[in-house]
Amino acid sequence: MTDSKNYEEFLHQYGLKNTRPRKRVLEILFGQEELLTAEEIYQELLEAGETVNVSTVYRVLELFTEKKLVEKTFLPETRKYAFSLRMPGHVHYLICIRCHKKVDLSGCPLSEYERKVAANTGFDIIGHRLELYGLCKECRDKDAAGGTEQHE
Amino acid sequence: MTDSKNYEEFLHQYGLKNTRPRKRVLEILFGQEELLTAEEIYQELLEAGETVNVSTVYRVLELFTEKKLVEKTFLPETRKYAFSLRMPGHVHYLICIRCHKKVDLSGCPLSEYERKVAANTGFDIIGHRLELYGLCKECRDKDAAGGTEQHE
């Protein structure tokens, strides 16, 4: 899954031409579990020695988003968009407020709720957005270590 | 609730000085059920004959947000922030994608879900954000009228 050929196939499956910037952006998204902003992706490309333009990165990400290949998420704290590969079933996230790690949650408790709300309000519900915020285990442990001066 | 004196009391209760811009912004927020962007609030002020500056509107809204007097919501479609009076219990919204009307939903289906997720992931869940998107009855009716060429 990590060699260039597979990214080409991947792009092809989504009806997209194989270009150098697209493969590289895809490569970064595959290698990263967390949300990445356009700027971060651009920086990683530069560090990898790529000569690519910011606007190209934005255009590629926009294209990927349109084709449902990636998901675009707004991060309120920094007022930026972040991107991540869109895997089937990844609809709900748990986001650590400290390290921004994103955890996928399978299963959705809202379908029944949506039905109820639709009935009560007369709305056609066409979608929802659910984010849970919290501290992941690692960050919580660091907190505990620092706060109470436990060993290390 | 509509005369100037009450806005002054309101501001005072939140520990804020009474200034003309603040009272006027508050007045607009009280008179509007829907989400308003900073720009929209600014425009309403101009139309009402106020001589106020955009940056003042932003500063007032930021202050109100800090003091939990209003709630700041990001509208993904237009990439703008919108504001509304923060009333106790208004935690979940139903938002019409067409006219941006906001409907408050009482009751939250997520507490139990949060507990389950916390147990499964090891996160401390400290909050969530839930938005349902859809078409309100009015907009849906307009759609139907336009789309199928019904009377009118």
Add this chain to the structure above:
DNA sequence: GTCGTTGCAAACGGTTTGCAAATCA
């Protein structure tokens, strides 16, 4: 060869900021 894609640089637009003048308590 043709059309889509990229690089470049400039624009865009919502929001923020520095500073001096005005205003509130």
Add this chain to the structure above:
DNA sequence: TGATTTGCAAACCGTTTGCAACGAC
């Protein structure tokens, strides 16, 4: 009067766009 708040204009910054050159197929 002394601390805050406002107006103004300019900056900011993430993102978008027009256009000419480039590259995929």
